[in-house]
Amino acid sequence: MIHFDNVTKRYPGGHEGLSNVSFHIEPGEMVFLTGHSGAGKSTLLKLIGLLERSTRGQVRVAGRNLTRLSRGQIPYHRREVGMIFQDHRLLYDRTVFDNVAMPLVVAGLGHLEIGRRVRAALDKVGLLTKEKDLPITLSGGEQQRVGIARAVVSKPPVVLADEPTGNLDPALSREIMSLFEQFNDVGVTLLIATHDLDLISRMNRRILVLDKSRLAKDSAAEVTC
Amino acid sequence: MIRKQRKKRSAKISARSTLRVDVWLMRHLQVALASLGRLVRTPLSTLMTTLVIGIALALPSGLYLLLNNAETLSGNWDGAASISLFLTQQTSDTEAQQLATKLRQDSAVLHVQVIGRSEALEEFRQLSGFADVLESLKDNPLPALLIIEPKPAHAEPVAAEALLTRLKEIKQVEFAQLDLEWVRRFHAITEIAQRGVVILASLLGLSVLLIVGNTIRLEIQNRHAEIEITKLIGGTNAFIRRPFLYNGAWYGLFGGISAWLMVTISLLLLDNPVAHLAGLYQSGFELKGADISTLISLLGGSTLLGLIGSWIAVGRHLNDIEPT
Numbered sequence: 009m010i011h012f013d014n015v016t017k018r019y020p021g022g023h024e025g026l027s028n029v030s031f032h033i034e035p036g037e038m039v040f041l042t043g044h045s046g047a048g049k050s051t052l053l054k055l056i057g058l059l060e061r062s063t064r065g066q067v068r069v070a071g072r073n074l075t076r077l078s079r080g081q082i083p084y085h086r087r088e089v090g091m092i093f094q095d096h097r098l099l100y101d102r103t104v105f106d107n108v109a110m111p112l113v114v115a116g117l118g119h120l121e122i123g124r125r126v127r128a129a130l131d132k133v134g135l136l137t138k139e140k141d142l143p144i145t146l147s148g149g150e151q152q153r154v155g156i157a158r159a160v161v162s163k164p165p166v167v168l169a170d171e172p173t174g175n176l177d178p179a180l181s182r183e184i185m186s187l188f189e190q191f192n193d194v195g196v197t198l199l200i201a202t203h204d205l206d207l208i209s210r211m212n213r214r215i216l217v218l219d220k221s222r223l224a225k226d227s228a229a230e231v232t233c
Numbered sequence: 234m235i236r237k238q239r240k241k242r243s244a245k246i247s248a249r250s251t252l253r254v255d256v257w258l259m260r261h262l263q264v265a266l267a268s269l270g271r272l273v274r275t276p277l278s279t280l281m282t283t284l285v286i287g288i289a290l291a292l293p294s295g296l297y298l299l300l301n302n303a304e305t306l307s308g309n310w311d312g313a314a315s316i317s318l319f320l321t322q323q324t325s326d327t328e329a330q331q332l333a334t335k336l337r338q339d340s341a342v343l344h345v346q347v348i349g350r351s352e353a354l355e356e357f358r359q360l361s362g363f364a365d366v367l368e369s370l371k372d373n374p375l376p377a378l379l380i381i382e383p384k385p386a387h388a389e390p391v392a393a394e395a396l397l398t399r400l401k402e403i404k405q406v407e408f409a410q411l412d413l414e415w416v417r418r419f420h421a422i423t424e425i426a427q428r429g430v431v432i433l434a435s436l437l438g439l440s441v442l443l444i445v446g447n448t449i450r451l452e453i454q455n456r457h458a459e460i461e462i463t464k465l466i467g468g469t470n471a472f473i474r475r476p477f478l479y480n481g482a483w484y485g486l487f488g489g490i491s492a493w494l495m496v497t498i499s500l501l502l503l504d505n506p507v508a509h510l511a512g513l514y515q516s517g518f519e520l521k522g523a524d525i526s527t528l529i530s531l532l533g534g535s536t537l538l539g540l541i542g543s544w545i546a547v548g549r550h551l552n553d554i555e556p557t
Contacts, residue, residue, distance in 0.1 A: 054557075057465075059465075059555075059556055059557060080469075080470075083464070083467045083468060083469040083470075083472075084467065084469075085467075086464075086465065086466060086467035087466070087467035091465060091466075097458075097461075097462050097465065098462075099458065099459055099462060110462070110463065110466055111466040111467065114463060114466055114467055114468040114469075114472055115467070116256065116260065118256065158466070
């Protein structure tokens with residue numbers, strides 16, 4: 009589902025965000041991406057969501073070669089990749105419902121279909137009763153769940169999460185992780201960047217470790233070796 | 234059988250495509266109304282922008298209307314490229330009448346009006362305010378006057394000039410004057426004024442573009458986060474551009490409407506004094522406001538200006554906003 013072949017991302021000024029990184033993630037996998045701050049976790053996720061483009065090497069997602077994707081095709085690619093952020097990136101002047109509905113509005117779905125799907129997604133994250141609330145009135149954990157509902161509402165095959173539990177206490181973090189596991193159960197491919205080693209050690213999933221822009225460890229590779 | 238299936242399939246496809254047109258139209262309507270709602274929710278800034286655009290558009294359209302009015306006025310005079318024949322003092326009113334009868338036979342002459350000496354005196358007395366002075370005069374100092382209106386074929390400047398030369402030859406004519414020169418001058422002046430209106434309209438149209446462009450630029454800055462997030466979740470540039478374009482079009486339309494209101498009110502304010510002035514010239518001239526076609530082109534033009542202004546702003550600034 010996600011293929012990195014010798015991918016390097018060099019920023020203007022010469023700093024390398026990623027150096028020669030290669031890995032494959034199969035459809036339906038749930039993978040953690042970890043490493044110190046500045047190790048390149050965010051850069052890697054940005055390359056998948058085409059927020060940035062690789063300097064060298066090839067990134068393929070769901071069979072699409074992102075290196076060859078034109079600017080005009082980027083929006084259609086992003087509709088296939090749900091993204092979750094540490095700072096939620098919600099619109100604070102719109103209700104929970106409207107925030108979650110955004111990907112469907114953008115994709116041009118009908119009114120009734122949007123209502124049905126948004127409520128299903130909100131139900132999934134346990135916020136059905138708060139659809140008319142403004143995000144600012146919600147707690148951090150609830151806001152993150154709104155962000156998650158928005159990322160999965162259009163049923164993308166791939167979901168990326170950048171430090172989704174960064175600001176949450178352990179109990180809430182576990183809640184979020186169990187949500188991710190539920191999505192994974194229905195076949196969504198997940199790539200979750202986190203430095204919460206404690207949490208992921210208990211999850212028993214594949215872990216990619218980045219260190220100084222290089223892929224230092226791939227737990228799946230270890231098992232197969 | 235196969236044909237039937239094919240027919241069915243094509244029917245299905247066309248049903249789907251009409252549905253998509255429906256959805257497309259519906260979405261545009263939604264975006265248009267949403268952007269209208271956004272403007273209504275900030276009434277003060279919307280009003281100010283609208284008024285600025287309105288003033289910028291009211292100036293050239295008001296001048297255009299005044300010019301139009303001036304042209305209808307000069308249109309009345311166009312036919313009257315008349316020749317005034319001032320007869321000699323010795324010519325009596327009866328002789329003047331006889332001359333008029335003779336001139337009416339002329340192939341180049343359409344109409345001859347005779348203003349006899351006493352008639353001229355009476356008119357002068359009424360209009361000049363020199364009634365007392367005239368009382369003191371023994372003799373009527375005014376000559377008889379024939380106003381000759383040439384046939385249309387002879388009303389053209391060159392032909393009229395030829396007719397004038399011919400009429401000057403008549404013995405009783407003291408002095409002949411072609412009232413064409415000042416019509417020509419008037420035309421030349423309106424031509425300059427028209428050019429002026431075009432220049433003014435272009436400059437102020439440009440200012441409308443800049444006003445709308447700048448307003449939309451601020452709007453884009455205000456909605457930076459929204460644009461960024463919409464891009465993140467796969468909104469195309471067209472999708473993001475749409476509400477701003479509608480915003481610009483609304484500004485243009487409202488600006489056009491307020492310009493029309495300003496012009497109409499100004500014309501109403503001018504109406505009485507103009508009627509008074511026209512009365513002094515013994516003319517039934519009335520100021521005419523914008524007719525339907527002028528109004529439609531004003532509103533259409535202003536909407537288009539708003540649309541173009543926002544298009545330029547959105548084109549310039551939308552690409553600068555990329556999610557990080």
